[in-house]
Amino acid sequence: MRMDDERESRNVDDRRASSGRSGRGLPSMGTMMMLWPILKPLLRSKFGMLVIGAGVVAYMMGYNPLSLLGMGGSSVSRPVDKVKDEKQAVFIKKVLASTEDVWKKQLRGYREPVMVLYRGSTRSGCGHASAQMGPFYCPADQKVYLDLGFFDELAKRHGAPGDFAQAYVLAHEIGHHIQNLQGTLAQVQKAKQSWGGSSKKANALQVKVELQADCYAGVWANLAHKQFNILEPGDVEEALRAASSIGDDTLQKQAGGAVRPDAFTHGSSKQRLEWFRRGLKSGDLRQCNTFG
Numbered sequence: 001m002r003m004d005d006e007r008e009s010r011n012v013d014d015r016r017a018s019s020g021r022s023g024r025g026l027p028s029m030g031t032m033m034m035l036w037p038i039l040k041p042l043l044r045s046k047f048g049m050l051v052i053g054a055g056v057v058a059y060m061m062g063y064n065p066l067s068l069l070g071m072g073g074s075s076v077s078r079p080v081d082k083v084k085d086e087k088q089a090v091f092i093k094k095v096l097a098s099t100e101d102v103w104k105k106q107l108r109g110y111r112e113p114v115m116v117l118y119r120g121s122t123r124s125g126c127g128h129a130s131a132q133m134g135p136f137y138c139p140a141d142q143k144v145y146l147d148l149g150f151f152d153e154l155a156k157r158h159g160a161p162g163d164f165a166q167a168y169v170l171a172h173e174i175g176h177h178i179q180n181l182q183g184t185l186a187q188v189q190k191a192k193q194s195w196g197g198s199s200k201k202a203n204a205l206q207v208k209v210e211l212q213a214d215c216y217a218g219v220w221a222n223l224a225h226k227q228f229n230i231l232e233p234g235d236v237e238e239a240l241r242a243a244s245s246i247g248d249d250t251l252q253k254q255a256g257g258a259v260r261p262d263a264f265t266h267g268s269s270k271q272r273l274e275w276f277r278r279g280l281k282s283g284d285l286r287q288c289n290t291f292g
Contacts, residue, residue, distance in 0.1 A: 001163045001164050001167060001230050001231065001232060001235055002228075002229065002230050002231075002232060003091060003094045003095070003098075003163075003230060006094045006097060006098060006228060006230075007094065007097050008090060008093035008094050008097055009093050009094070009096040009097035009100060009112075009115070011096065011100070011112050011113065011114045011115060012093055012096070012114065012115050012116075012117060013114050013115070013116045013117070013143070014089070014117045015116060015117060015118040015119075015122050016085070016089070016117050016118060016119050016148075019118035019119050019120055019121060019122040080119065085148055088148045088151060088166070089117060089148060091163060091166070092115070092117075092146070092148070092166065092167075092170060093115075095166070095167045095170050095171070096115050096170060096174075098220075098224050098228060098230065099170070099171060099174045099220055099224075100112050101224075101227065101228075102220055102223045102224050102227060103174070103178065103220070105223075105227075106223065106285070107178065107181070110181070111142070111181060113137070113142050113143060113144055113174065113177045114141075114142065114143045114144070115143070115144045115146060115170075116129075116143050116144065116145045116146065117146055117147075117148065118145065118146075118147055119131070119147060119148075119149070120147065122145070124138045124140075124141065124143065124145050125138045125140035125141030125143065126138035126139075126140050126141075129145045130147075131147040131149055131150065134150055134153075135147075135150055135169055135170070135173055136173065137173045137174075137176035137177055137180070139176070139180040139185050139186075142177065142180065144170065144173045144174065144177070146170070146173075150169070151165075151166050151169075154166070154169065154242060154245070154246075158242070158245035158246060159241065159245055160238065160241040160242040160244075160245045160246075161238070162234070162235070162238030162241075162242075163235075163238070164221075164231070164234075164235035164236070164238040164239050165238040165239055165241065165242035167221075167239070168217055168221070168238075168239040168242050168243065168276070169242065171216070171217035171220045171221065172213045172214055172216075172217045173213070174216070174217075174220070175212065175213030175214070175215075175216030175217050175220075176209075176213050178216055178285075179209065179212065179213065179216075184209070184212070185209070188205055188206070188208075188209055191205060192205065200262050203262065203263060203264060203265050204262075204264075206265045206266075207248075207264050207265060207266060207267045207271070208290040208291050209290075210265065210266040210267055210272075211266075211267045211271055211272065211275040211290045212275070212288050212289075212290040212291070214243060214267070214272050214275045214276045214279070215275040215276065215278055215279035215287070215288035215290065216279060216285065216288055217239075217276060217279065218275070218276040218277060218278060218279025218280035218281070218282075219279040219280070219282070219283055219284065219285055219287075219288065220279075221236075221239065221279075221280050222279065222280050222281070222282070222283030223283050226283070236280065239276065239280075240273055240276065240277075243269070243272040243273050243276045244269040244272065244273050245269070246266070246269075246272070247266070247267060247268045247269025247270070247271070247272050247273075248263070248264040248265065248266050248267060248268060249261075249264070249268045249269055250268075250269045275288070275290065
């Protein structure tokens with residue numbers, strides 16, 4: 001990506017020096033929903049309850065129990081390459097500025113979100129945030145939370161390196177911010193609550209939310225290139241690899257389990273590719289109606 005001459009966003013809360021891995025609060029509701037397919041069968045036996053208890057103790061001590069199941073990142077703190085870390089921070093701040101410039105032109109009254117950079121763990125308006133959760137958007141405080149170490153996971157574990165792959169990840173989270181401003185997230189949450197304990201329906205609706213955010217990320221890429229000429233050969237392929245590598249079916253296979261479409265919360269690799277491509281090709285938010 002050609003970002004050398006672009007500005008850095010000022011809407012950044014940099015907590016990298018103050019955040020860490022020592023101790024944790026209770027996991028957020030979003031985290032519990034993600035873990036429910038794993039926890040549910042364990043609750044049916046005494047052994048399973050012991051496993052859950054051990055996992056809770058590990059979580060509170062700052063370790064990632066999902067690493068034992070082949071999910072999530074390592075709980076061991078690694079030395080930070082400060083030069084590389086700062087270079088990534090500058091880059092992602094420029095990507096954030098690009099989203100601000102694009103969406104202010106496209107959406108009347110657009111309110112810019114804040115990006116929180118942290119290491120290991122921090123607090124968010126949606127509860128505890130940890131590196132193992134990956135980047136996420138919190139509608140309660142309208143902030144995107146990002147541990148830059150996720151980009152190493154994206155490159156090494158998921159086989160999706162490259163600066164535009166990183167830009168896609170942030171653009172996806174900004175897509176959730178747009179959904180929040182449009183009232184989409186509130187409507188989805190209301191629908192989920194009305195269904196009570198139907199996780200299958202809730203998961204299917206959440207997939208639509210995530211695919212729309214993928215489409216919005218594609219729209220941003222289209223418009224940002226027209227406005228700033230940022231794309232270079234190979235960039236689009238980087239984003240497509242990233243979208244494909246974090247599809248639910250791909251992640252389930254990597255975790256050693258069977259593919260369970262009813263447990264999808266983000267969409268299959270094919271779906272994520274299709275909706276990102278749709279936004280990228282059209283550059284039109286109206287083409288991103290995943291709910292129709």
